Structure formats: structure tokens, C-alpha cells
Amino acid sequence: MRPKSVILGERLSLAAIILLVVLAALGWADTVAQAGVAIALIANGLLIGLFLLATLLTTRMASRVGLGLLVVMTVLNLIGFLYQVSVGALAEGLFGVLTAVQAAASLVAVVMLMRPNALAWYRAMAEVSDQ
Known part of the structure; x- marks a missing residue:
């Protein structure tokens, strides 16, 4: 049975x-204007x-590799x-607030x-999978 911290981490x-x-949907027009549709799809999808x-x-799956990837991606995100x-480039309004909440949720999840x-x-x- 998964511990509560894993369940809460997953939910967060x-x-x-x-x-x-x-955020991808809200920033779609700006991203497409700067990079084009293909790059916007690939970057957001990836x-x-x-x-x-x-x-x-x-x-x-209790993967330590998955945990390492999640930690690296969260650190890069932060x-x-x-x-x-x-640099004062954080968006104002709803987009900026959602960006901050997303970063905080990712950090707390990790x-x-x-x-x-x-x-x-x-x-x-x-140990169970090794047997």
C-alpha cells in the first residue's frame, strides 16, 4: 500500500x-506568435x-528513475x-498567479x-521487484 505522502505527492x-x-492554453497565442504552431505543440506536449x-x-511504479526525472524537471521549472x-518578467494577472501556484505545487509534490x-x-x- 502506498504511503499517504506518495498519494498526496501524486495528487499535487x-x-x-x-x-x-x-498555462499552455492561456499562453498559446503568444507562444505561436513567437515560435510557430509546431514548436508550441512540441514544447508544450513534451x-x-x-x-x-x-x-x-x-x-x-515506485521508480527511482522517475523520481530523479521529476526532481530534475521540478528544479529546472523552479x-x-x-x-x-x-528580472521582472513574470506575467501579471491570472497567468502570473497560476505560474506561481504551479511552481509551488510542483515543489511541494517533490x-x-x-x-x-x-x-x-x-x-x-x-526489493519486491528484485525477487
Whole structure:
């Protein structure tokens, strides 16, 4: 049985992914204007797909590789968010608020997935799969 921290981490990560979809939809016109439709589809699809893959690998299959990917992607996401804040480029209004909430939800999700009981569950699941 999955620990509560893994379940909560999964829910928060999925909420962050939903916010990524909403942000992609809200920023679609600007992204297409700057990069074109093909690049907008590939960039948004790849980002959302990788976050979803890493979340499911981590929370459903107890994959340490998935957890590592999720941590790396979250750190890169936070670096981008903090850079936007530092240079004053964070969008105003709803888009800016959703960006901040998405970054926070991703960070809290990773923290929940790195709690001691979650790490113990990953180890126990690895031992079960080795047998």
C-alpha cells in the first residue's frame, strides 16, 4: 500500500500538470506568435508529457528513475520561475498567479515524494521487484 505522502505527492503533481495544461492554453497565442504552431505543440506536449510520465513512474511504479526525472524537471521549472521573478518578467494577472501556484505545487509534490516514508516505500518496492 502506498504511503499517504506518495498519494498526496501524486495528487499535487497531477494538479501542477493540470495547471501546465491551463498555462499552455492561456499562453498559446503568444507562444505561436513567437515560435510557430509546431514548436508550441512540441514544447508544450513534451513538457506536459515528461511531467506526467515522471509522476506516474514515481507514484505508481515506485521508480527511482522517475523520481530523479521529476526532481530534475521540478528544479529546472523552479529555476525558470525564479529567473522570471528576478528580472521582472513574470506575467501579471491570472497567468502570473497560476505560474506561481504551479511552481509551488510542483515543489511541494517533490517534497512529499522525498519524505522518509516514501523513500522507504521505494526501497521496499525495489526489493519486491528484485525477487
